Amino acid sequence: MGKRLHDDPCIKVCKFDQGICRGCLRTRDEVKGWKAMTGEQRTAVVLRIGRPPAEEKASRPPAGKGKKLKKLDRKIAELEARLDELRRKRAKKTPKETGP
Numbered sequence: 001m002g003k004r005l006h007d008d009p010c011i012k013v014c015k016f017d018q019g020i021c022r023g024c025l026r027t028r029d030e031v032k033g034w035k036a037m038t039g040e041q042r043t044a045v046v047l048r049i050g051r052p053p054a055e056e057k058a059s060r061p062p063a064g065k066g067k068k069l070k071k072l073d074r075k076i077a078e079l080e081a082r083l084d085e086l087r088r089k090r091a092k093k094t095p096k097e098t099g100p
Helices: 028-032 039-049 053-059 065-093
Strands: none
Touching: none
16 A cells, blocks of 8 residues: 555654755654644645655665765775685694695
8 A cells, every 4th residue: 555645754864954854854843743743734744845755765765875885895894804814824823634
């Protein structure tokens, strides 16, 4: 079943710039008062921000993932380097078997 126009447009970004959420484009008061609003009030907010919540959530990539992925890539590279170092140390300590 699809989303209704008055369903919560939140996309879990919740960063405010000059009183407007960067994720859902609602004002701070609209975000705080969302649960207390009537269906008509919610629909008016969604129409004001100019997009149905379901479409925007599906089309928008999660916020901040690029930075997090870069950080994870660096950490993986560090761990792979450490693993290579440990393998070299182990290879030096372990006598290799020679064939017959």
